[in-house]
Structures are given as C-alpha cells and as structure tokens.
Amino acid sequence: MGNDREHRIFNPRMECMSRDERAQLQSERLVQTVRYEYDHVPVYRARMDAKCIRPEDIHGIEDLKYLPFMEKTDLRDQWPFGLLAAPKRDIVRIQGSSGTTGHPIVSGYTRNDVDVWSEMMARTLTAAGCTPDDIVQVAYGFGLFTGGFGAYQGADKIGAMVLPMSSGNTQRQILMMKDLGVTMLCCTPSYAAYLGETVRDMGLDPNVDLKLKAGCFGAEPWTEEMRVHIEELLGIDACDIYGLTEIAGPGVSFACLEKDGMHINEDHVIAEIINPATGEPLPYGESGELVFTTITKTGMPMLRYRTHDICSLNPEPCACGRTTVRMTRITGRTDDMLIIRGVNVFPSQIESVLVGIKGVAPHYMLVVDRVNSSDTMEVQVEMTEEMFSDTISHIEQVRKNITDQIKSVVGIATNVKLVAPKSIPRSEGKAKRVIDHRKL
Ligand code: AMP
Ligand code: ZN
DSSP states (O other), rough: OOOOOOOOOOOOOHSSOHHHOOOOOOHHHHHHHHHHHHHOHHHHHHHHHTTTTTTTOOSSGGGGSOOOBBBBHHHTTTTTTOOOOOOOOGEEEEEEOOOOSSEEEEEEEEEHHHHHHHHOOOOOHTTOOOOOOEEEEOOSOOOOSSSHHHHHHHHHHOOEEEEESSOOOHHHHHHHHHHOOOOOOEEOOHEEEEEHHHHHTTOOOOOOOOOEEEEEEESSOOOHHHHHHHHHHHEEEEEEEETTTTTTTTEEEEEEETSSSSEOTTTEEEEEOTTTTTTBBBBBOEEEEEEEESSSSSSSOSSEEEEEEOEEEESSSSSSSOOEEOOOOOEEETTTTTEEEEEEEEEHHHHHHHHHSSEEEEEEEEEEEEETTTTEEEEEEOOOOOTTTTOOHHHHHHHHHHHHHHHHHSOOEEEEEOOOOOOOOOOOOOOOOOGGGGGO
C-alpha cells in the first residue's frame, strides 16, 4: 500500500544508486573484505584452505556462493576475541547478546564500525521521518544489547534531541514523553504496545496529550497486525527495524514510511537467502534463511553469517526512491520454529490471529508440553477488561473463535485459554512468547 507522505533520505547517494553501480561497489568491497579476513583471522583462513579457496578466487558478488558460512557457534568457539580481525587496541566498543541458548556472544567494533552503524541508524530514523527538529525517546535497553546505543547514535548523527531513557519505568517514560513533547519512540514492539496501553490506562489521549509521530520498533519478531495495533494505540507510524549484534546492531535494514519491507543497507552488507537444510542460495522472492556478509567492517567482519532468521528478499524499486533490496518481515527463526505433532508452528502465526480478535489483548504465551508421547500446545491469551466482565457464554464464543482460527491458520488443534487482563508478564525488552516444557 503506498501513501503520500514525504520521504526523507539520509544518504541519497548510497541509498538510491543504480543497482548496477551498487553491485560494482559491493564486488569491490567484498574482494577487499575476503582478503582482509583471510589475512587476519586464522580460523576463517583454515576454513577457506580446507575448501581450497584462495582470496584471489573471489572476483565479485557472483563468487560469494563459494565462501564457507560462519555461524553463531563460531563466535562461541572463538570466545571472546578469536574472530577479531583488527588489533585489540583498535576496538573501541564491545556489544553482546545473551542469545536464546545460554552462552553470550560478543562482537568487537572499531571506530569505523561504530561510524558505519551510526550511519545505518541515521538512515533508519530518517526513513521514519526524523529530522534535527525531532525529540527521540530511546526506550531500548542501554548496555551490551545494541538497541539503546544504536538508536542513540543514529539520532545523535541526525542532530535530533535524544532522550536516552533505556527500558523500564513505564510511568516515567510516559511522563517524559508527554512533558518534553517527544516526537519519536524507539523500543521493542512488545514494549511499544505496553506503553500504548499504559497511556490509555492513565486516561491520556495520544492524539491530544502526546506529540509522537513515529516509532522505530524491532529486535524481536512482530506481525503486520501488531503494527496496525501499535499505530492505533499511539496514533503514530510504526516502522520495522532489523539488526543483529554480529553484523552491526539495529539498522542493518529498516522500513520506510511505505511500510512494505525493510531496506537493506547494501553498501555495507550483502544479503542472501539460502535453503537452511542444504545451504543452497535461493532466488529473490523465495523464503529461506537470511545470510549476511559485511563489506565495510574492520573489527569482526562476518562472511556469509547465517542469521537463522527466515524471510525473503524483494529487489523491486520502492516508491520512496530507494533502490536497495527489501527484506520482508521476519516470519520466524529456524530455531524458534516449534514442531507440534509434526507441524511447523511459528509464534508469529498465532500473533497474527490474536491481534485481529476483539476482546483479547495481543499478549500471549505458548505453553508446549508432551503428554503420553504426544505434543500439546496451550495458547494463553489475555482478555481485555471489557471482555473479562462479559458473560461466560460470550467469553466461550470468543475462545472457540480463536481456537478455530488458529486451527485454520496453523493446521493443528490447540487448547486456547483466556486469562485475566494483565496476567501475562510484560516485557520491557524482547518478549518471551514460548515456554517449551519438552526442552526442559
Ligand atoms: P540481538 O543481536 O540480541 O539484538 O538479536 C538479533 C536477533 O533479533 C535477530 O537475529 C532476529 O532474530 C531478532 N530481530 C531483530 N530485529 C528484528 C525484527 N525487526 N523482526 C524480527 N526479529 C528481529
Ligand atoms: Zn521505501
């Protein structure tokens, strides 16, 4: 869906160059990065040697497919500094991620890498409408997690007024938002929804009491339905923003105000989609695992890094004027896909059903277990206050409706349980949506 909003572009030269010119730039930068990585990172050199590939065999992006992959396990195996390509004294920042599987990972950024990241975030915020006249509230956590610093650096580069709130203390967030006339918000989508609900609970009307116009929300999967919900709750444009610690942090890709996919900063990274089972590259439009190669980083460059995030790529030019490839929303991760009685289930499929149903809030928890050797999934969903005081028969009708819709979207029967308002724990950072007792 197009819209008639004015599109702002931070770096028109890089964001709007012809696809041929960009391919040429990517090829040059790739050749340099491969040589640099080979010369400075022994494990990667050994891996290339094992495949009998030498840096001089890589002439451009058409040769990318010959390079070996890198994985999150490489960061763990080389913990903490084994993948650094630059001397330690050139590293000016460490950021990290707890990941979902326990052992943390860290990445080292040189001054150049922090600048590249700031540039990507400045592009991101500009695409959502940010100018030096804006006041940007950063309610992503500040710390090893990249969200807080990333948004801060981008807004700072634009010259906007930054409010580095970090996450949490919701009432105070709203007080600052209101009294300082904040115009842009950066946080996880689940926290944006929570902030929006709290604004309403405090008796405020976002269209009257707040000056918010847009938000950049990411760091976790969310759906189109959730986007519309947040836009209505806060009276804003909600733009998706994607990134990961290993590649740069948030801003690797971002939605413009067309909200039709996320523009990838292709002068800094090359994106591929592969078949997760075979590793074979897939054509544009096909859904698979997203793989990134950094072509401007010097601290810890990543070559064909497997993200385990699932999406597809769209090379069509966008109405905003950018020529960069867009990635679709992340529909799930290869590793958070639940397999319930042999059927693949992603939490985002359940979310897309729930957000469309009146009487329930988009706060849910999937509780998975195995009973008598068969998988069970309970979908716990919060009722709204009005629904909670409604008749039992109406509540039962809604419950049945949700059960039927999940069955038709996901293909399996689930046990839907409607729970009291505000009983599912709220998240100030990334939301936890699944409890899988089978893995305990
Ligand atoms: P971290 O490095 O801890 O920030 O985690 C990065 C991971 O967060 C990515 O690999 C994705 O799985 C997830 N992520 C980040 N942004 C988004 C987004 N906009 N939509 C879906 N998942 C996201
Ligand atoms: Zn666009």
